[in-house]
Amino acid sequence: MPRSPRPANRARSAYRAAILSEPSCRAGAPGVTSSSTTGHHLVVRARPMSHSCPRARVLLAALCLCWAGLPLRAEPAVTSRHVVLISVDGLRPEFYLDPAWPAPHLQALARRGLAAEGVEGVFPTLTYPSHTTLITGVRPARHGILYNTRFDPAGDAARWFQQADEVRAAGLKSASVNWPITSGAAIDFNLPETFSYDTPEDRRPAISAAATPPRLFEEVQREATGRLSARDVFYKDPAVDRNNARALAYLIRTYRPHLAAIHLVYADAAQHEHGRDGEAVRQAVADIDAAVAVILEAVEQAGLSARTTVIVTGDHGFVGTHTAIAPNVWLRGAGLLGTGDAERGEGWRAIFHSGGGSTFLQLREPGDQATLRQVRALLAALPPGTQRLLHVVEQPALRAAGADPRAALALVAEPGLAFVSASRGEPLRPQRGGAHGYGPELREVRTGFVAAGAGLGSAGSIPLLHLEDVAPTVAALLGLTLPEAQGVALPGVVAAPAARAR
Structure with a gap:
């Protein structure tokens, strides 16, 4: 049955009824802001991707990135729609x-829509591999982001994560705030998660330099946030x-934008320091x-x-x-780290x-x-x-899990323990707090x-x-498919195209 046009105020009312009907979710509640502004649109065009490139290529679904050479294909006759993808670092179900946690807006979303009892991650359950899986639909061995920090035999640091090969998805506008591995990406409006090696605790110069379009960081401060201090954008600061x-x-x-994505980070820092x-x-x-409430209200204000x-x-849960x-x-x-004082000596x-x-x-x-x-x-x-504290994972199991194909083997710690990179001192030492990176089958690290x-x-x-499954789900909602994704858009999660068009 054809759908008749509805006035904007009726659309807003429907949205409130579906998502924001809780009293604490309404405009004027703590953490909910109100403003309106207009601006111009940037439309991008697609170019072919190479499937033979040995480096990882990023596909940020409709966010226009491609790692791992995954094509993005449009479905016919699907109405225009928008997706807001919010990643909470360290999100636990x-x-x-559980209403005992202070998250009324998030809990209202769960009641009004769909909610998973758990999401099984990738191996290792770390932030950067997981976020790349979130937007490609493939495991680390395919997309190439294997750890939070790159292993380079020559000892090079993680500047690798600044090298994003670009591909644009035709006709889709995109916006991204603080998403990992997006510096230099072909995103229309992008404030990436990045930092400066010269001033690691002041991310502002790096964000400004990597912003797309140029001076977007300054525009956002002028129009939305006010002037931001170094602490205001530091991942360990509650602000x-x-x-x-x-x-x-x-x-x-x-x-x-058709697809807007954001990475919220402080819950990860808090759980690393204080545990679960x-x-x-x-x-x-x-x-x-409160951050989710601000974003929900903006969707309504945008009509x-x-x-x-x-x-x-999210990307992972946490283990105390x-x-x-x-x-x-x-x-x-055993002399395997070489000679000298360096972590890896001669x-x-x-x-x-x-x-x-x-x-x-x-x-x-x-x-x-x-x-x-x-x-x-x-x-x-x-x-x-000591042997009971860890488990050896051999190469065949690593390959089956889609983990680093170059690793000779891996060790997985028992819950309550975590590995550190130190090569001096006692092999076992006290460490209170929280960790992730375990095998994805562990219930505590499900997101x-x-x-x-x-x-x-x-x-x-x-x-x-x-x-x-997240990337193909987002793609399906936008009327696109990811043919080479290792996950699926489940029919019970995404409505059939005919149902979406009604």
Whole structure:
């Protein structure tokens, strides 16, 4: 049946009824702002991607990035729509499933729309690999973002993450605030998660330099946030999510992007420091909820309510920790880290890379079976009590999980323990706080998924999703497909095209 046009005020009313009907979600509630502004539109064009490039290529679905060479294909006869993708670093399902957590707006979204009891992530369950899976639909081995910091045999640092190869999706406008691995990407309105090696605690110069279009960072401060200090955009400061939400809200109201994405980060910092619980974590969740409210209100103010789907998801959960394991201490004792004071000295042969709940053995010479046998012998000679604290993951299992194909093996810690990169001191040491990076099958590191608004199916409560499912879901809502995604847009989550068009 054809849908008759509805006045903007009726569309807004429908949006409130569907999503914002809770008293605490209405305009004027704490954390909800109101403003209006207009602006110009930028439309991008697509160019072909190379499938043979050995470096990772990024596909940020309709955010116009491509890692791993994944094509984006339009579905015919689908009405225009908008998706707001909110990633909460360290999101746990109980934040929206348990009313004891201070997240009324997020919990209202879960009641009115779809909510997952858990989302199983990728291996390792780290921020950068997970966020790249969120927007490509493939696992780390395919998209190439394997860790939070790159392992380079020459010792180069993570400047790798500044090198995004670009591809634009035809006819779609995009906006992104604080999303990882997007510096230099072909996003219409982009304030990327980036930093300066010269001033790592003051991200403002790096954000300004990487912003698209030029001076967007200054525009957002002038029109939306006011002048921001270094602490206002620092990932360990509670103000960072509020300020980033205000920035995205401005971009939504002004430029009305088809896909708007944001990465909210402080809950991760709070849980790393305090573990899974505690007043600081509860306050971080409350701040996330206020940020979500600001973004929801901006959708309404932009007049996009009837055509918008809001998705709140994350990258990983958290495990409380009490002890750290430093396996590189064992390698140094065996002479495998080389000579000298550097982490990898002259003549190094093996090192454990990354941290948190897992660590991956990197060999200087990938085919060095003699060194690999020596490492295996070291692990087998550990006291039985120490051996019980970790599990060895062999290469076939790593390949099956879509993890780093270059790693000779990996270690996964028991819950309550986490790996550190230190190569001196005691191999076991106290470490209180929280960690992630464990195998995705561990329930505590599952993240969440909530969706409400236009274009959704009737699934209601979803027992389990996989992180690879998010990108194809977003694409389907936008009338696109990701043919090479390893996840799927589940029919119970996304309505059929005919239903979406009614």
